Amino acid sequence: MDVIKKLVSGFTKLKKDDEEKISLLSEYLNQKQLKDVRSNLKRKAIKVAVFDVSFFGKVPRLVPNLADYNEIIKKKIFEKFSGIAKKIIPSFIAPELVGSEDAKKAAALQIFSKENFHVLLIGDPGTGKTKILSDTAAFCPLSSFGLGSGTSNVGLSVSVYGDKISEGLLPMANNGLCALDELNLMKKGDYASLYNAMEKGFVTYDKGGKHLKFDANVRILATANPKKDRFAGKNISQLKKELPFDSALLTRFHVIFFFRKPNLEKFVRITKKILESKKEVSERDREFIKAYAKYSLNEINDVKFDNSFEKMIVDFVGMIKKNEMRYLIEVSPRIVIGLKKMAMASARMCLRKNVNEEDIETAINILKSSLESF
Helix, strand or coil: CHHHHHHHHHCCCCCHHHHHHHHHHCCCCCHHHHHHHHHHHHCCCCEEEEEEECCCEEEEEEECCCCCHHHHHHHHHHHHHCCCHHHHHHHCCCCCCCCCHHHHHHHHHHHCCCCCCCEEEEECCCCCHHHHHHHHHHHCCCEEEEECCCCCCCCCCEEEECCEEEECHHHHCCCCEEEEECHHHCCHHHHHHHHHHHHCCEEEEEECCEEEEEECCCEEEEEECCCCCCCCCCCHHHHHHCCCCCHHHHCCCCEEEEECCCCHHHHHHHHHHHHHCCCCCCHHHHHHHHHHHHHHHHHCCCCECCHHHHHHHHHHHHHHHHCHHHCCCCCCHHHHHHHHHHHHHHHHHCCCCECCHHHHHHHHHHHHHHHCCC
16 A cells, blocks of 8 residues: 555645745755655655744744754754854844843853853843843743842742742753842842852752752843942942942953933934834744754854964953953953853854854953943
8 A cells, every 4th residue: 555655646746835845945955855855745744844034034844854854954054044143143132122232242142151151231220121131031942030139939049938949040040041130139148149150050058957059050141220229420439339239249240231221312212213123023033043042052062262362352351451440340350251251152153163253352342342331
């Protein structure tokens, strides 16, 4: 019977729709593989599903999978997308938020960082900080999102329900991104856990004779408001007094962006741009970027950093150190570490195993923008 089916299928013509799908598959499969797909389509053993991704085009998938062809297709699609990933992905983080482009780029790099790379967004309420936070977490293959105060159902280090102790927001995001909103409301008892997670990659719980340790190798993306809810200072000295954290916590972040309410003129420009903007993030777009990030993190494990770039970084850091009095934060050694981690994440975002000069320039431009963002 199977022999007869194969014989009959050999004389069967494919529908126009299936021929178009075969044409689409020809971008990713060789002639032998296409012949195999065609044969199975004629026998109705498989279907070709096609999904529309707004920034890429049509994406084909075989249902059910055939000889791991879907993996071949996925690899070639992602390799093709890698050339525009650095431009596309940040633009889909808080697309309705006009401005703050470098803050979005820094958040996008966190999605592709395997190293502990921490970013803080601090400033006036209603400036889009939380939207950057939530969108970035939504694109991450592994993430947790919650309040820095730990007043939600899940605490920062652990959650305690009677005698049951379970993972909090930090260990829930182990090897991923932990997005913490309103970190300025963090309880004093959570500072040690946050420090441990940011630097050592674990949190502990010691109470009532219980001594527990949870892995929390995370990248932190956090928001915070100034001491009096919004910045009011007119100069560096006044603004520094309005920061809600001391240097012990601030210097643990590799990049800090400052947000202030726009004046009337800028507010009108922003309003016009929002009304003109047509960018929307569909679920299909979000799934594509999330799958791409997962593929990148799995495929590009170690990114090599050539020593020839050290002078480029040393010269830049030396320059900003000389101008440190112009900035709201201290230019600490962690900034150098952050530059290197951003450059490595930039390479991984483009599916490259080696950092190049463009990655260094990306990292330097983001850091420079963050220092001048207030």
